[in-house]
Amino acid sequence: xxxxxxxxxxxxxxxxxxxxxxxxDHVKSLQPDDDPCFLVDIINNFCNxxxxxxxxxxxxxxxxxxxxxxVMTLVCLLKGSSSSIGGCRxxxxxxxxxxxxxxxxxxxxxMAYDKLVNEYxxxxxxxxxxxxxxxxxxxxxxxxxx
Amino acid sequence: xxxxxxxxxxxxxxxxxxxxxxxxxxxxxxSSGEVKALVVDDSRINxxxxxxxxxxxxxxxxxxxxxxxxxxxxxxxxxxxLILMDxxxxxxxxxxxxxxxxxxxxxxxxxxxxxHTLDHVKQxxxxxxxxxxxxxxxxxxxxxxxxxxxxxxD
Numbered sequence: 001x002x003x004x005x006x007x008x009x010x011x012x013x014x015x016x017x018x019x020x021x022x023x024x025d026h027v028k029s030l031q032p033d034d035d036p037c038f039l040v041d042i043i044n045n046f047c048n049x050x051x052x053x054x055x056x057x058x059x060x061x062x063x064x065x066x067x068x069x070x071v072m073t074l075v076c077l078l079k080g081s082s083s084s085i086g087g088c089r090x091x092x093x094x095x096x097x098x099x100x101x102x103x104x105x106x107x108x109x110x111m112a113y114d115k116l117v118n119e120y121x122x123x124x125x126x127x128x129x130x131x132x133x134x135x136x137x138x139x140x141x142x143x144x145x146x
Numbered sequence: 147x148x149x150x151x152x153x154x155x156x157x158x159x160x161x162x163x164x165x166x167x168x169x170x171x172x173x174x175x176x177s178s179g180e181v182k183a184l185v186v187d188d189s190r191i192n193x194x195x196x197x198x199x200x201x202x203x204x205x206x207x208x209x210x211x212x213x214x215x216x217x218x219x220x221x222x223x224x225x226x227x228l229i230l231m232d233x234x235x236x237x238x239x240x241x242x243x244x245x246x247x248x249x250x251x252x253x254x255x256x257x258x259x260x261x262h263t264l265d266h267v268k269q270x271x272x273x274x275x276x277x278x279x280x281x282x283x284x285x286x287x288x289x290x291x292x293x294x295x296x297x298x299x300d
Binding site: 001023027030032038041042045046049057073076077079080081083085094095098102 | 172188189190191192194195199201202232233234255261262263264275282283284286
């Protein structure tokens, strides 16, 4: 119970900080009773996919001729997944990169990309803490059942 | 024409969930039978979330990874009341897939779900034949309003 309270308070602090929004609660509410790994899987998949997209973006932005359409596609993917998981600050950073790529402004794209990376790493770090706490709670509950 | 192995079926059969309500078309005032949905999205997160959202509402649903798979599954004879269509996908995007489905005579409700905020992209999506557009994330409230529109359509 203490860990659940601690997790709840941690999530609330992330919301106050603006890192997460109520969409996170919505995602958590989708977790079925018979699949305690659902939220953990969502977080894992989000981080794996975002790691890949962030890396791809770095490659695209470092090309001699930048394919801004590709930048926009990757950014839309990141914006979609970050907003779907409740990562609102990261979604805002995605929007800024998207706007810069629409204008074909490489300098602003690079600045926006750096900001996006910072926001993503920050969010990822926080989600990993959530992930660890959720897994500990799951593990404790499984032990109680035995 | 076969279905790509990347497609996966996620039936709304979580009978262990006491909160699962079968979303019957008959309860929507339309013809009898359950509402069936197709999720078309290349993002694993959104696939999982949209599937779960539909599952929790008792809507039987399939998930495919791109527009081509969406078209292929209709060519195979499957039909859906609702298609949740993303825009940016590999192989075939949502705009092209929507156009092809409408050309095939598919009259399902197609709801565009995307992170795109560019007006011209949304306009192109609408011109391709979607019934409405929602920006991600898709919430239960948005999904319920979509499902209610299917009721009124029937």
